[in-house]
Amino acid sequence: MxxxxxxxxxxxxxxxxxxxxxxxxxxxxxxxxxxxxxxxxxxxxxxxNAVAKSLRTSRSKTIGVIVPDITNEFFAQIVLAIDNYCSPNGYSVFICNSGENEEKDIQFFKELELKGVDGLIYLSASEELFAMKTKLPIVCIDRTPHLHNFAAITSDNFKGGQIAAEELVKKNCKNILVITDYRDVPATTERVRGFQSVLEKIGMPYGEDNLLTAVVGIEPSKEAVNSLIQSGKFNYDGIFAINDSMAFGAMIALKENGFKVPEDVKIIGCDNISLSKYNSITSIHQDKDQLGQRAAELLINRIERGIYTKEIIKLPVKLIERDSTRNCE
Structure with a gap:
């Protein structure tokens, strides 16, 4: 029957x-x-019948999450935290992995809207995506676009850069290399700005020679540092990488070329994922669980209470010291 x-x-x-x-x-x-x-x-x-119910209630009890790289542990932990919050609250999560492809970002946005999701969470989404017109409530992670209907949750990236600079200066580094994403990504830009602000305050020299851009990842960072060493232009005693994978790539390049870490060069990464933990790399910790949970909480509140005001929440960061900067005084 x-x-x-x-x-x-x-x-x-x-x-x-x-x-x-x-x-x-x-x-x-x-x-x-x-x-x-x-x-x-x-x-x-x-x-x-979930479809019929959604037509009656004007809600599907689903949300969409667009993530740039689900294989990246940082993003994976955030997505897991989002799902862990949404499921007990009766919401299903559609996870879309764009693979850092802006065209896929747009495609997924359109598909999620057609599927009738109640809201969206963007993890480091492209600027083009923010230009899309929608009435859906949106929560961004590590992005603060100029939209009227969005909320954002982000780590204090500027402070993270400051903490990293202060730590390397405290460990007597005199010439520091910053390894960053070649793209103009707000989170990484803020980290670099925070780092530079400390060096400017104490009068430590910092110019274009102190900035190395590369594709995010272990191998690209390793190749970039290796090229710098082979060219004879590597004269740094400290490195700040804007994420842990780039810090690890730099560490590999240094060790393969006979440099000792931390005796010759001290290294600090950012995000504090397991890669830094198991390779004993000092890192700036971001609370991935809180980023995901608070983003999901913000979105569900906006869905159920009809909240559409602009809102930005900034979470604190902290230094996790490990062997890559220890014993360097």
Missing amino acids: KLTIKKIAELTGVSTATVSKVLNNTGRYSEETKKRILDLVEKYDYKP
Whole structure:
């Protein structure tokens, strides 16, 4: 038998409204009525039509998450935290991995909107994506676009850069190399700005020769540092990399060329993922669980309460000291 709410009502002798209350666990009804309805539901394995329900309520209880690289542990941990918050609150999560491809960002945005998601979370999304017109509530992570209907949650990246600079200066580094993403990404730009602000304040020389840009990743960073060493232009005693994978790539290049870490060169990364932990790289810690949880919480509040005001939340960061900067005084 194809069971519907109407059919359940007929078979149990109650109204469709009462059936709906029992199935959604809302309102008043007797235990006897509840048992009759649930016994019937179990007998015929009734499953409510989610599409029909979404049409009635104007909500699908789903959200979309667009992530640039799901293989990156930093993003993966955030996505897991989003799902861990959403599931107990009755929301399903559609995860779309764009692979750092802006065209895919746009494609996924359109598809998610067509699927009727209730809201979107962007993790480091492209600027083109922010230009898309939508009435959906949006929460960004590590992005603060100029949109009227968005909220953003980000780590204090500027402070992270400052902490890294202060640590290397404290460890007597005199000439520091900053390894950063070749793209103009807000989170990394803020880290570099924070780092530079400390050097400017103490009068330490810092120019174009102190900045090395590369594609984000272990191998690109390794190749970039190796090329610098082979050219005879590597005369640095400290390195700040804007993420842990680039810090690890730099460490490999240094060791392969006979440099000792931390005796010759001290290294600090950023994000504090397991790569830095198991290779004993000092790193700026970002709270990935809080980034994901707070983003999901913000979005669900906006969905259910109709909140559309601009809101930005900044989470604190901290230094996790390991062997790559120890014993350098």
